[in-house]
Amino acid sequence: MKTATPQMARAINDRLALDLLLEHGSLTAPQLRALTGLSRPTVSDLIERLRVNGLITVVGESGEDRRGPNARVYGIVADRAHVAGVDVRRDAVNVTVADITGRTVGSATRPLATGRSRVTGRPRRSGDDLVEVIADAVGEAAGARRLHAVVVGAPGMVDPHSGELATDNGVPGWRPNLLQALRHRIDAPVTLENEVNLAAVAEHRAGAAQGRRDFVLLWLDEWVGAAVTLDGRLRRGASGGAGEITTLGLRNGSLCDLLSAEFIDGLDEESLAARIAEGAFVSVAVLDPGLVVLGGETGRSGGDVLAARVGEHLASLSPVPTQVRASTVEGNAILHGALFTALSIAHQDVFGEGPVQPTPPGSAPATISG
Structure with missing residues (x-):
């Protein structure tokens, strides 16, 4: 069994500390020790190493009455x-x-x-x-x-x-x-x-798909598209065509014609949900992602109500259990x-x-x- 070299271990510890500072904004040395489980000398060494390399700096102190290294608050050098x-x-x-x-x-x-x-x-x-x-x-x-x-x-x-x-x-x-x-x-x-x-990346990092390894984003806006994430990674396909579903034929026409914004004006919510479910069914049947996120203007504006109705229609089409959620990415x-x-x-x-x-x-x- 190959063991990590001291240099590799230092690099792993440094990146762990930097990721925690990105997540929390700023931390003291005791907080870094508690979050990483590393020893006092190891944390002291990595803090000094990161400071010398210009990656972190002191951004304040944790208390007015405290002095010394343990009171210093560290943050990433933002620029x-x-x-x-x-x-x-x-x-x-x-x-x-x-x-x-x-x-x-x-x-x-x-x-x-x-x-x-x-x-x-x-x-x-x-x-x-x-x-x-x-x-x-x-x-x-x-x-x-x-x-x-x-x-x-x-x-x-x-x-x-x-x-x-x-x-x-x-x-x-x-x-x-x-x-x-x-x-x-x-x-x-x-x-x-x-x-x-890219919208799927945002959904995975800061939206309705956080914490999920597998999901499909169905994009419903001026145009229609999809993106696939499996095992935590965005999948593009051999030619970059994964998720290119605009020409997918449904019972009453192509998916693009039936779901793009200019073609759904005037539809009642039940009819819209049925159309979306029919379009999502293909991805669910082939990939079994466990989660379909409805993005774009239509998905976001429909919110939880539309997502729930799509989920009901999808359940009637496929025996595969699939959650349907509206996008929660802001902006x-x-x-x-x-x-x-x-x-x-x-x-x-x-x-x-x-x-x-x-x-x-x-x-x-x-x-x-x-």
């Missing part, structure tokens, strides 16, 4: 790294920048051209180059801060090998090899990810997922080995407050 999450929709680009603790430090929004050409029926192209629009928004949100990682969420299937979009996504100004162009324009590593996959789930993913990259690079997080496509392996 050690900054990351950006980018949500590229068909009508706007939204950017949020956070420090390495997940605290938001900047944001920006850029509108995109909307509407469709009367001649071709395709989305009108923006007068501004999309690469420049995204880069300018990232630059505004970051200010003078240097970025460690940028994660971009956008509609469409992302090739897990090249990291580029495999199909047209209808975003005005999107073009082949846009990711490469962004990487030349932005002075930081840039990763592209499917937007529903923009896609943007949160992009930030979580970018932070995972930064934590891996700056802090070292830690818990396995979803690895973005086309990238090397590597919490959010508003």
Whole structure:
């Protein structure tokens, strides 16, 4: 049996302490000892090591009457790294920048051209180059801060090998090899990810799927999509097509036609729940995830009532026990997922080995407050 070397043990202990500081915000040495189970000398050594390496600093004292090392409160050096999450929709680009603790430090929004050409029926192209629009928004949100990682969420299937979009996504100004162009324009590593996959990351880290190893996110918004998490990891499939359910045929038409926002206006809740259950049934029958999360505007606005009715309809279609929950991620789930993913990259690079997080496509392996 292979045993850990002293160097490996120190790295594991350091990352454990850093993860606890990320979770709690700040801790004293006695609190670190209690939470880690490590000895006094080991905790003293790791604190000194992390301070020398510029990863933590003293942020206060635990009591006015106490003095000495045990009274010091330690926190992570927040500006050690900054990351950006980018949500590229068909009508706007939204950017949020956070420090390495997940605290938001900047944001920006850029509108995109909307509407469709009367001649071709395709989305009108923006007068501004999309690469420049995204880069300018990232630059505004970051200010003078240097970025460690940028994660971009956008509609469409992302090739897990090249990291580029495999199909047209209808975003005005999107073009082949846009990711490469962004990487030349932005002075930081840039990763592209499917937007529903990022929403699933947010749901897993801070929403209705916290603590679950397996679940399917059904995205119900202006467009319809799904994302799959199995054994705690986001699954993209061999070609990046896992969850691409828009063309799935149901009894009365395609899933996209029956569940996208423009087609469900005027439906009563019972009819809507039946449609959603029929769409979710395929994932449940094949994957047995145990949990289906309803995301997007329709899923969130329907809340627990809609989720309960979908669960009833789903139970009548499948003998497999499956919980159905409404999304509980606050705000923009896609943007949160992009930030979580970018932070995972930064934590891996700056802090070292830690818990396995979803690895973005086309990238090397590597919490959010508003």
